[in-house]
Amino acid sequence: ETGVTQTPRHLVMGMTNKKSLKCEQHLGHNAMYWYKQSAKKPLELMFVYNFKEQTENNSVPSRFSPECPNSSHLFLHLHTLQPEDSALYLCASSQVGTDLDYIGYTFGSGTRLTVV
Amino acid sequence: LAKTTQPISMDSYEGQEVNITCSHNNIATNDYITWYQQFPSQGPRFIIQGYKTKVTNEVASLFIPADRKSSTLSLPRVSLSDTAVYYCLVPSEGGNKLVFGAGTILRVKS
Numbered sequence: 001e002t003g004v005t006q007t008p009r010h011l012v013m014g015m016t017n018k019k020s021l022k023c024e025q026h027l028g029h030n031a032m033y034w035y036k037q038s039a040k041k042p043l044e045l046m047f048v049y050n051f052k053e054q055t056e057n058n059s060v061p062s063r064f065s066p067e068c069p070n071s072s073h074l075f076l077h078l079h080t081l082q083p084e085d086s087a088l089y090l091c092a093s094s095q096v097g098t099d100l101d102y103i104g105y106t107f108g109s110g111t112r113l114t115v116v
Numbered sequence: 117l118a119k120t121t122q123p124i125s126m127d128s129y130e131g132q133e134v135n136i137t138c139s140h141n142n143i144a145t146n147d148y149i150t151w152y153q154q155f156p157s158q159g160p161r162f163i164i165q166g167y168k169t170k171v172t173n174e175v176a177s178l179f180i181p182a183d184r185k186s187s188t189l190s191l192p193r194v195s196l197s198d199t200a201v202y203y204c205l206v207p208s209e210g211g212n213k214l215v216f217g218a219g220t221i222l223r224v225k226s
Contacts, residue, residue, distance in 0.1 A: 004159075033213070035216075042216045042217055042218050042219070043160070043216040044216075045213060045214070045215060045216075048213050056213065088157060090159045090160075091159075092159070104150060104162055104165060105152075105160075105162070105214060106162070107159030107160050107161070108159050109158055109159050110157065110158065110159050112157060
């Protein structure tokens with residue numbers, strides 16, 4: 001399998017549920033990202049991981065909890081979400097050099113999340 | 117905030133060439149310019165990347181003038197399946213993250 005794989009593709013959860021989104025990249029990249037895309041809005045960067053270390057958290061509410069156990073896997077743990085959290089959640093990876101030169105992103109197909 | 121400015125939308129007809137221009141007045145010396153395409157409910161897909169002058173691949177060309185303050189994505193002979201949102205991006209400070217703007221909605225009509 002190649003590229004960036006996200007599971008599940010679709011998820012419906014209640015506000016009291018706990019669920020996790022999974023992302024796996026097969027490209028040998030060393031950086032991974034979570035983005036959120038709400039209806040008719042630009043992609044919003046949520047979290048950045050470089051070499052498994054979180055380097056950015058863009059004021060994301062604590063009900064979203066990322067986890068990066070290794071450079072190939074990224075999770076987004078969800079709990080007590082609100083209906084306004086319904087969106088397309090996208091994972092991406094890239095290869096970052098030691099001086100953080102930008103190379104390019106590869107995105108997964110996303111998880112369509114609906115909070116009811 | 118996104119570091120680029122591009123038209124909100126464009127309309128075209130099948131078979132035409134489409135040029136989408138992007139402004140990036142504050143581009144840094146080492147920044148590459150990258151374009152992505154996004155269909156509804158899918159992740160953005162890399163189209164083309166360049167640093168200066170002209171880059172061409174099997175799907176598009178990218179023209180970058182000498183001052184690098186703008187760039188133009190050229191799609192030759194578009195088809196209905198090219199209807200999508202097109203994003204122009206340059207790296208943010210730190211170089212390893214992309215901040216997306218609203219992009220350009222391209223609608224191709226028959």
